[in-house]
Amino acid sequence: MSRKKLSIAFVYDGNLKPSEGVPSYILSLGSYYEMLGHRVHYLVSQSVIRSENIYSLSKTVSLPFNGNNVETPLLANKKKITKLIEQIRPDIMHLQMPYSPLMAGRVIKVAAKLNIPIFGTFHIFPESKHVIVGAKILNLLNFRTKKCITRVISVSSAAAKFADSAFNISSEVIPCPIDLKKLSQATPLTNYQGDKLNIVFMGRLVERKGCEYFIRAVGQLNKSDQTKIRVLIGGGGPLESHLIRLTGQLGLKNIITFLGYIEENSKPNFLRTADIAVFPSLGGESFGIMVVEAMGSGAGVVLGGNNEGYRGVLNENPELLFEPRNTVRLADMLARLVNDKNKRNELHDYEQKLVRQFDISIVGSKLLDEYYKLI
Numbered sequence: 001m002s003r004k005k006l007s008i009a010f011v012y013d014g015n016l017k018p019s020e021g022v023p024s025y026i027l028s029l030g031s032y033y034e035m036l037g038h039r040v041h042y043l044v045s046q047s048v049i050r051s052e053n054i055y056s057l058s059k060t061v062s063l064p065f066n067g068n069n070v071e072t073p074l075l076a077n078k079k080k081i082t083k084l085i086e087q088i089r090p091d092i093m094h095l096q097m098p099y100s101p102l103m104a105g106r107v108i109k110v111a112a113k114l115n116i117p118i119f120g121t122f123h124i125f126p127e128s129k130h131v132i133v134g135a136k137i138l139n140l141l142n143f144r145t146k147k148c149i150t151r152v153i154s155v156s157s158a159a160a161k162f163a164d165s166a167f168n169i170s171s172e173v174i175p176c177p178i179d180l181k182k183l184s185q186a187t188p189l190t191n192y193q194g195d196k197l198n199i200v201f202m203g204r205l206v207e208r209k210g211c212e213y214f215i216r217a218v219g220q221l222n223k224s225d226q227t228k229i230r231v232l233i234g235g236g237g238p239l240e241s242h243l244i245r246l247t248g249q250l251g252l253k254n255i256i257t258f259l260g261y262i263e264e265n266s267k268p269n270f271l272r273t274a275d276i277a278v279f280p281s282l283g284g285e286s287f288g289i290m291v292v293e294a295m296g297s298g299a300g301v302v303l304g305g306n307n308e309g310y311r312g313v314l315n316e317n318p319e320l321l322f323e324p325r326n327t328v329r330l331a332d333m334l335a336r337l338v339n340d341k342n343k344r345n346e347l348h349d350y351e352q353k354l355v356r357q358f359d360i361s362i363v364g365s366k367l368l369d370e371y372y373k374l375i
Helices: 021-035 078-088 104-113 129-141 157-167 211-219 240-249 264-272 289-296 308-313 327-339 341-358 360-374
Strands: 007-016 039-047 054-056 060-065 068-073 092-097 118-122 151-154 197-202 229-234 256-260 276-279 301-305
Touching (some): 007 104, 039 068, 039 078, 092 104, 092 360, 104 118, 118 360, 157 308, 229 264, 264 289, 276 289, 276 327, 341 360
Parallel strands (some): 007 092, 092 118, 118 151, 229 256
Antiparallel strands (some): 060 068
């Protein structure tokens, strides 16, 4: 028996930027549900995208949080929220957590009065003790509205542990989705083909993402191995000039190329160019969407820093995980893969099987089933 088409409202406190983790999550799900014939709405603070189903409810300020700058909403207008929700009348609200009492908290109050079920996804894992303290304060501020949330899932076991410890929320794990069909159509960048292996890093050039340790590990490869590789660094950030200087100091200018910010639609092709993709994040990762996207784009071998989020994504496989600060060990891992094509092929095949569980058709269907249970 066919199920009725739903009106789904995603609620997110921040700026709807496709290049960022949580916006990418809701936009991926929203596109999939629209393809299935459901109506989708996005209730956000602000948005760089313009569309008739995207509603901006507040202005934001940028604040440092969990190793990143996060856009936090200012007080949203309750009358505006009420009018909007009465107008679109969603069957279900899908809330991104944790959330601010100044915007999403006000949306929750209105939805609860209208008996609209609220389904939450918890996204974060803390980078520092400051984040833990801030989260516990936020939990107190949201004490009443939290009771209105009908069901919560987390994107990873790491996020689920934090939801439990800081917010007293029990949650099942359902991971972030990727569009595997779309990503699999990626093609390698033609400028970087030839007889050298491409080792790729992509991410923000900030301390937490660990690019400096990756560069130092490349510097510790022997000269013979260095002649076999080309290192491509995609991304920008406050450490860019420092990392460029470090590259020169280590005598790696002929090996390492800084490409700057990679446009969203070019990311799959950039990742597909990698014979080895390296993500040396030090921590604060609740999931690791870039790791999954690299696998989905067909990168040769994807390696990740041994943090809570990446461990779950990479199935705790010791051949794929490394301690970022241990640059000698990382250099050894890189040298082995550079010189062992069979091992690269073996790990590539393993990851191509691993990544299937994150496909939007699987994850999106699971979440849709959860919606129907609530309405």
